[in-house]
Amino acid sequence: MTQTATRGKTVLVTGGAGFIGSHLCERMLAEGHRVICLDNFQTGRRRTIAKLVDTPNFTLIEADIIRLPAISGPVDRIYNMACAASPPLYQADPVHTLMTNIVGVNNLLMLAAEKGARFLQASTSEVYGDPLVHPQSEDYWGNVNCTGPRACYDEGKRSAETLCFEYLRARRVDTRVARLFNTYGAHMRPDDGRIVSNLICQALMNEPLTIYGSGQQTRSFCYVSDLVDGLVALMEYQVNPETPINLGNPGEFTIIELADMVREMVPGTPELTFMPLPVDDPQRRRPDIRRAKELLGWSPRIQLRAGLEKTMEWFRAELPAVASQTTARISSSRP
């Protein structure tokens, strides 16, 4: 099952130079659409879209969605992938993170209303906070600390969902909300501070793997191509589901299990090094994906080990090319 939009649409991908956004731009071009990629390059990178910029159907706009410029011509679809997503990066400018998800999302929704475009919001499993219900289904309202250091992202994304559902209820925009669980794969920033990129880069640089806390906390990891399939399926689903949809891989692993897999793949990797657990770090995370399966016919296909191998292969080529800028930042990453 892979759903596609009718060919020849104009698709705006905000955050299009970021990790997931860049894959979405590639996918939309491959399907024959015109792509407008908008990015402020706060965490997105020109490298991820370098091979797209000379493609005839690709337009790049350097802008922040908080100060959205006028966009001329028709727009049929808007995928909003714009927001720093790794805890150290979204906490670097927390007010900007919050405003991206309130002012920025409202700007995009007004644009969608003006153009008659369908709108998909990349929400997050972070709306469940440190969950008291396991696995997390869309009906669970979450357990978020609204004054903690993760709140700029968690509460920002919750506000963005609220905006989407208000525009939908008012019949102003056909909005769809995907709740993304941890995603990994090619195009991640080596220095973005997340677990998969950190562990793989540390192993490839022959450095100890950093484990925050005991490493017994769990996450569920979805390979990026599976995730993009789910986003497109939700965007192109013939009727509005009028509910958020979880997109993630339900396989659940402790951080230690993940580190052990990486160490098996790179023999000779030094021992683990334990560091303090970041404040409000969720203990468990696993999506209930029954709704995505039933409505969209979507479920992930790539198992963790296979996805890690693909990701490692990509980082092997990427790391030497960017080593001088990134090595110090990965080594000094702190919770």
Ligand code: UDP
């Ligand atoms: N983590 C870790 N070592 C690292 C980076 C992250 O042990 O070098 C832990 C982090 O504390 C969390 C889990 O791995 O428990 C996933 O972290 P990540 O930042 O990738 O995503 P999120 O916390 O947003 O799910």
